[in-house]
Amino acid sequence: MLLIDEAKIVAEADGLAARGATVNEVLTLLRGKLSLDAFGLLLIGLPRADLPALSKLLPRMASDETQRNFTGNSGEILLGQTVSFVRALAYNYAALRNCSLSGARIMDYGCGYGRITRMLYYFANPEAIWAVDPWDLAVSLCRDAGMLGNIAQSDYLPASLPAPEAAFDVMFAFxxxxxxxxxxTDAALSALRRHIAPNGLLAITIRPEEYWAVNPEYAPQAAAYQAKHAAEGFAFAPHGRDTVEGEATYGDTSMTLDFLAANYPDWRIEGADWALVDPYQRYVFLTPA
Ligand SMILES: C[S@@+](CC[C@H](N)C(=O)[O-])C[C@H]1O[C@@H](n2cnc3c(N)ncnc32)[C@H](O)[C@@H]1O
Structure with missing residues (x-):
């Protein structure tokens, strides 16, 4: 729930939008006066009948069902996880690059319905933000919700992405x-490398070995997947759908930092992090080597 002072700022932003302000003017007001969490609460509640002008300018939130289908969670619980990652991204970018996310050119790769993309409006104007996903449903959900900025569909096994090359300060794939x-994995890491700026930072999430034991779906085979992870540094269980040219490209995957370092020499691992809200999504920060 927004505090009374925050609700007043939101009402002021709605008034500004009703008087014809641009979306960037409205975002400047919201960023300056709301915390990241309050901004997120506003966005997950849109559209709202009491905020008609703001609801026209800013994207409509995905349904709870869509949120759960993409992430397993919804509403404020999911927002807590989203904000936790976005804070870690901002913190690590500042720590590693001595630079704020404000005004950065950012790509959300594998954006889904735009859960994390929405939070980027807190830092950068929409024209600097790219949301990319190979799934036509994800791209349609973003477009139909009125997501701002650049939305593009990529390939499942991309050679490059439909976005400018060597251009992104920050890229992430959550x-x-x-x-x-x-x-x-090989195709995506190689494609992302073409689009990162020379001093850019790529954040990805990977699953640790423990994942196989904590996901009840894999209980019977957990030991086998853990053994593969330990021996090869990479374990993959295909979901059996989403095949591309007969190959299953999607499933559940775990990998080690050593595997990343050994197999992707055009990236260098600069840092790693994780958050209590989901310890089985480990964040890895990569820089172009
Ligand atoms: C679990 S969802 C996560 C969505 C979003 N990043 C989030 O955290 O809300 C996984 C996303 O990866 C996308 N995806 C599937 N295969 C992919 C691939 N080969 N390259 C990039 N994204 C892919 C899916 O379409 C889906 O939107």
């Missing part, structure tokens, strides 16, 4: 490399 096959 809960994407936790699902991709070896070939899809």
């Amino acid at each position: 809960s994407v490399f936790t699902h991709t096959s070896r070939n899809a």
Whole structure:
């Protein structure tokens, strides 16, 4: 729930929008006066009948069902996880680059319905933000919700992405490399490398070995997947759908930092992090080597 002072700022932003302010003017007001969490609460509640002008300018939130289908959670619980990652991204970018996310050119790769993309409006104007996903449903959900900025569909096994090359200060893929096959992982990391700026930072999430034991779906085979993870540094269980040219590119994936370091020499691991809200999504920060 927004505090009374925050609700007043939101009402002021609605008034500004009603008087014809641009979305960037409205975002400047909201960013300056709301915390990241309050901004997120506002966005997950849109559209709202009492905020008609703001509801026209800013995207409509996905349904609870869509949120759960993409992430397993919804509403404020999911927002807590989203904000936790976004804070870690901002903190690590500041720590590693001595730079704020404000005004950065950012790509959300494997954006889904735009859960995390929405939070980026807190830092950068929409024209600097790219939301990319290979799934036509994800891209349609973003477009139909009125997501701002650049929305583009990529390939499941991309050679490059539909976005400018060598251009992005920050790229991230949350809960994407936790699902991709070896070939899809190789293709995506190589494609992302083409688009990162020379001093850019890529944040990905990976699953640790423990994942196989904590997901009850894998209880019977957990030991086998853990053994593969330990021996090869990479374990993948295909979901059996989402095949590309006969190959399953999507499932559940775990990998080690050593595997990343050994197999992707055009990236260098600069840092790692995780958050209590989901210890099985480990954040890895990569820089172009
Ligand atoms: C679990 S969802 C996460 C969505 C979003 N990143 C989030 O955290 O809300 C995984 C996303 O990865 C996308 N995806 C599937 N295969 C992919 C691939 N080969 N490359 C990039 N993204 C992929 C899916 O379409 C889906 O939107």
